[in-house]
Amino acid sequence: MAASLDGLVLAPVADQAPGQVGTRTRFTYHEQDGGIWAEYAGGDVARGYLVGTREGDRLDFRYVQLKQDGGTSSGHCVSTVVELPDGRVRLEEAWQWESQPGSGTSVVEQLTGPAGRPAD
Template identity: 85%
Template sequence: MARSLDGLVLAPVADQAPGQVGTGTRFTYHERDGRVWAEYAGGDIVRGYLVGTRRGDRLDFRYVQLKHDGSTSSGHCESTVGELPDGRVRLTETWAWESQPGSGTSVVEQLAEPPAAAGGPVVQQVTQHAP
């Protein structure tokens, strides 16, 4: 089984249709005892939530979101958890709206960590002012 999703931030690798999630959307995942949930926002989405379960490398969840135009939408998604060659997590998703017509597939990937978080050097700038 791929590693835990808890605390990971993922983003779509491509834009969907207007009014849906896109490359500017960020998903912050949580995972405990086979339960998964996430908050997301960005792009056309003001706020969104997903909640569901994980069995092995399979996620099954429902999502609901609020868009900037004030409309809401919801749906169902099944995802497969995978790992990229560099160790980041990738979710391959098959989704269907429940509040409107439409379905599709998408891919979201864990964002790369900044060098300091990944164990790289930390650069600190110190400014001193003369008395």
């Protein structure tokens, strides 16, 4: 199992469709006793939250977000935690909107440097 996500900052490696998460979005993850949650914002997303569970290297969570244009949306995501050769974390995600039509895949990776590392 990959290391804890607690305190890590991750960002998408590519932009999604307009009005969604993109490369300027930052996710700050928290993890405790099998629970996983994060706050996120940036780009077209004014504020977002995700909450769910982790079993081994599998995350299963729901997300809800407020877009810059005032719209809201929500969905479900299942992610696989992958440890990269340089020690950073990658999440390989399969998601589906619940508030609107659409689904897809995405990848978020831990940022390098102090912003992506937990405080000592």
